[in-house]
Amino acid sequence: MLFTEARFYVFLLAALMLFWAAQPTARARLLLALSVAYCLLSSLQGSAWLGTAMLVTWAGSRRMLAFPVDSSGRARWLMLSVAALVGMLAFAKFGPKLLPPVTTWVAGEGSLGGLPMGISYFTFHCLGYLLDIHWSKEKPMHAESLALYLSFFPKAVMGPIARSGTFQEQASNLASLRLPAGEGVSAVFQICIGLFLKFVLADRIMLFVNGCFTTPGQSGVPGLLGAVMFCWQLYYDFFSYSLIAVGTGRLFGIRLPNNFNRPFFATSVSDFWSRWHISLSSWFQEYLYTPLRFRLRRKRRLALFVASMTTFLAIGIWHGTGWTFVVLGLLNGFLVTAEALYPKLREAPKSKWLLMPRMAFTFLLIASTLVLFRAPTLAEAGSVYSNYFSFHPGSVKAVIGLLSKFDWLLLAFFGCIVEVLTWKQLIQGDPDGCSWIARIPSSLQTWVLALVLAMTWALGMFGKTTFLYNQF
């Protein structure tokens, strides 16, 4: 049950009415029941995988807690639990490729990418919790709290990846929860903006990108244009999801982490990764990069190289099992490592006249690596790259013609507005975001929300659609 489906909003409305009408002391349990219901309504097979992961995490954490911190017993149970969870994820990702008949059994009918619903995301939550317990970084959770943490429905399918300690603290305060003034309207506004970005912008750009990448002969300048537009599509698609997830979480008093912070204003590849899919990159930084580099710290530069390349390789493989994703990971790892070894590469220019060109260069570099994300094979990606700057008027005209003049004008107009609003932090994906709307008169609030929804309805590309990151 994705955020693009009408039935989700029927579910959400019913869930909100039940939640706010319930006895305060019953809210946490009710939220768990609602999250379980959401998972079951979305996918029975996905729910079975989530339930299994919950059991492994719960059992593993209880066994770990029977041993002292830094003991070999605790480490052993950590390894076993991690192996089981990573094994489940690997089987789900690789099993169908090796044994196609397994696909339906693994994921269920209609699953995008052949994966159980949300498996990558809840696996990260499970692994993070187990490591937090291993390091004694967070307090252990009761079974119900752990179940709520893993299944909380606004983030169940595609994140954001929340930290166990922060989530637990908020969930434990649900009984005394009162939403601050203006929180509701800010959250609803985030959801409305998310819907607008998805249906009006992301899905419109998708038509163009699909056309660009399905005709290998149209590489060259169209290839560069396709890479740039795919970058925008991916951003609007996932940013829109994140806005809806964070806004929905706020309506239940749970503040989920922000996933995007104006990524196309980045001045280096490292800067970009601190602004893009933040909950994922910070998860990998905290649970893979830092511990690995720390373990190898005596090797200085070699440690930095190994930790960076391993982390980005893992991020690449997480996205997909093909060679394009391996190369995507290695390429980004190489660029980030180079910037770490030579900090001048990472520094933002001091002159404001150099800032825009630097941002543009970083954006083009990132868009170029994302060709690997989109192209189905290395050969196709190579074809795009090798003809990047070749210019054939006929093919450029054909590619531009994939969208109508109206579509191009709409994308240019609203694209500029969205970028200005995000630059000025008037559209934000964090749980305090979009709070400016709460400070304007309530009659105007209604008009703003109605206008956004009306524009979405009038200009949206409605069809069978999903979110790109749902396939991971």
Next chain:
Amino acid sequence: MTREDIRSSLKDVFRETFDGREIELADELTAKQVDGWNSVTHIDLICAIEEKFSFAFSTAEIARLQNVGELISVVEKKMKA
């Protein structure tokens, strides 16, 4: 060593790690508040602290650090051990 002695020694380490900048090490100070204190320089800082005080952190100790105050507490505990 008192807590303030440790803080003073750490100021030297921070200065060396962050390009000679003087950084006021309040207990509540976090990495996000210091320009250039990122995942890369964090390990450089940890290595420099280990060399300065001649001990080794554990991975769990590093993972638990939330701010400078906790860092000072860990150093204090290890110096007394």
